[in-house]
Amino acid sequence: MFRSIRHGLFAALAGFTVLICVCYTGLALVIAYVTEDMLVDRLLQRESDAMTAHFRLHGEVKSPSDELIRVYASVEALPPIVREQVAAGRERxxxxxxxxxxxxxxxxxxxxxxxxxxxxxxxxxxxxxxVSKLIQDVGGVLIALALGLVGLALLLAYFLSRRLVSPLQVLAREVRSLSPQGSVAFSARHRRDEIGYLADRLGTTFADLHAALNREHAFTRDVSHELRTPLTVMNNILGQAESGTLRGEDVAQLRAGLDEIGGTVDVLFALARAEHIAAETFDLRGCIEQSLLRLVEQGAWGDDGLALELPDRLEVRGNRHLTLLLINNCVGNALFHGGAGSRLRVSFVDGVLGLSNTVDPSRTAAMQGFLHGQHLLRRIAKAMCWDITFHAGATAYRVEIVPLC
Structure with a gap:
């Protein structure tokens, strides 16, 4: 078995070349000998016709006009080796x-x-x-020339095999050197033939596989990281409840923790299915109003605690479901860290969506830290090719989002 396709192709081309050379050489020799025999036969036929015509006219056998031909009237006069053929009944x-x-x-x-x-x-x-004379005189030259041509053909077959198989070998080396975290870019993907199509499909398949593995890894990491904090808070509250009844503030914190876990799970599953969610153009103001309306109906904020500075219609490009999750998490964090008495201001200036909420310094004991949840929000924005930044202060917290317009 050949070690590579190049060796197999070279062997096939070389074998085909040698076979063609041998076949054409044999065919040339057969044609030369047949032509030679036909020439001699035509000479004998011509002499036979001339002798027959002369015998009819003159009644006597004329001598052959060709000195190479002799006439024998009896079998006994023939050379012994020829007599054996005549005795065998052969006339020619x-x-x-x-x-x-x-x-x-x-x-x-x-x-x-x-x-x-x-x-x-x-x-x-x-x-x-x-033909025999030619082989004797220049046979060595002909053999040397034939061997030279065969060598040239083999050299050509070698270079052809390298040239034809080289793109496949390069593609095989690139596939072999791929790493799970490396970029997938095959050099043959721009070729306009079957190899280019194969490289393009392989690149797409490997890129999709790497993306799926990265999403799975990110999902596992985020489940461990994002859910640990609210679960810890809830366990602490339940641990305190063993020594007495739960206060209204503890119940609200448990409810907030459950809501946060539910929102985090929704975000994680949305990101895990990001490759199946298509981008579209939609009204961002509608998503913001939908998120705020839900909190107002729950009594989380009053009308005096909200300030909207948005255009009547704000068209952006992204995914509506991911955008709604992003706004819900930003507003939920503002409510959680700022408290029920905080004020929220939502504005859109120079292509930047800003969400700013006030922070009560006295609630630091109930806060989990501004870094909690930021990783998920960055992943949501990155999935839609948006930019998001966070600015934390002692009395205010601001989130800036730059969507694709």
């Missing part, structure tokens, strides 16, 4: 001898008054055997 024969003679025999029957008369035309055609 080609006979080679060990002494160098090469005979062509033809039987000629003449119609005479006393009955048919048989003559034997025998030609020693050694001087006409040009």
């Amino acid at each position: 024969a080609e006979i080679s001898t060990d002494t160098g003679q090469h005979y062509h025999l033809r039987t000629l029957d003449l119609s005479a008054a006393g009955g048919p008369r048989r003559l034997y035309l025998l030609a020693d055609v050694r001087p006409l055997l040009v």
